Amino acid sequence: MLIVLLGPPGAGKGTQAERLVKQLHLAYIATGDILRAAVKSGTALGQKAKEYMERGQLVPDEIVVEIVRERLADADCAAGAILDGFPRTVAQADALDKVLRDMGKKVDRVIYIEVEEEELLSRLTGRRVCRDCAATYHIKFNPPRVRNVCDQCGGELYQREDDSLTTVQERLQVYREQTAPLIDYYRKQGVLEVIDGNREMEEVYADILAAIEKGSD
Numbered sequence: 204m205l206i207v208l209l210g211p212p213g214a215g216k217g218t219q220a221e222r223l224v225k226q227l228h229l230a231y232i233a234t235g236d237i238l239r240a241a242v243k244s245g246t247a248l249g250q251k252a253k254e255y256m257e258r259g260q261l262v263p264d265e266i267v268v269e270i271v272r273e274r275l276a277d278a279d280c281a282a283g284a285i286l287d288g289f290p291r292t293v294a295q296a297d298a299l300d301k302v303l304r305d306m307g308k309k310v311d312r313v314i315y316i317e318v319e320e321e322e323l324l325s326r327l328t329g330r331r332v333c334r335d336c337a338a339t340y341h342i343k344f345n346p347p348r349v350r351n352v353c354d355q356c357g358g359e360l361y362q363r364e365d366d367s368l369t370t371v372q373e374r375l376q377v378y379r380e381q382t383a384p385l386i387d388y389y390r391k392q393g394v395l396e397v398i399d400g401n402r403e404m405e406e407v408y409a410d411i412l413a414a415i416e417k418g419s420d
């Protein structure tokens with residue numbers, strides 16, 4: 204089972220993926236997390252990706268496609284995976300189809316989480332992330348039990364640099380131009396499920412689960 208989570212920055216992809224991965228026992232592939240880890244440890248990949256990420260732009264397709272290709276070959280992905288934040292361009296989607304075809308697999312379901320722009324702004328500017336396990340919180344909508352401390356691992360929470368208002372606006376623009384075309388791309392493939400993401404996390408989650416179960420026959 205290969206599931207893609209599609210949606211603008213702040214839609215709740217990471218939040219929902221955290222729950223799905225636990226319940227469905229699927230591998231989790233979040234290109235943003237992988238890239239941030241590379242930047243933090245200063246690898247060659249991280250050095251290349253850093254400037255794009257800071258500006259709120261997309262890292263070049265070749266780089267992220269290679270990351271995902273390698274990751275999908277890992278043993279824990281054999282039974283299936285959730286892709287969060289990839290693909291983000293039509294070129295990436297084409298490349299993914301090809302990688303999967305070579306493995307005898309395909310994209311089974313694309314969960315498109317739709318959220319209004321104003322809501323995205325407040326979600327992103329209030330987001331906090333764990334430095335150690337990348338769990339996601341929100342200062343108002345999903346606060347940790349102890350201020351700035353991760354419920355899951357006790358790690359320190361921080362605000363991503365690209366969650367500042369100006370960079371968020373740039374990222375939303377990039378989303379509209381380069382990622383939104385994937386909605387039609389996957390609709391044409393007959394795998395798209397549109398989810399109303401403007402609601403409580405639990406309600407959104409229930410809809411996503413139903414959409415996935417509907418597709419798994």
Ligand code: ADP
Pocket residue numbers: 211212213216234235236238255256257259260261262263264267287288289290291295365374
């Ligand atoms: P978001 O909260 O917007 O979903 P992510 O953590 O997925 O953010 O991504 C953060 C940044 O990492 C993006 O703004 C982009 O620079 C880079 N990135 C992540 N995934 C991709 C991808 N599939 N293609 C290109 N760049 C990516």
Ligand code: ADP
Pocket residue numbers: 210211212213214215216217218219326327329330331339340341342344345400401402403404405407
């Ligand atoms: P994405 O991965 O799509 O960028 P996240 O899952 O990181 O989005 O969510 C963005 C922010 O919004 C986080 O701070 C998260 O806690 C919060 N959030 C996620 N889903 C909801 C929701 N349904 N209602 C309110 N806040 C939410």
Ligand code: ZN
Pocket residue numbers: 333334335336337338353354355356357358
């Ligand atoms: Zn943590």
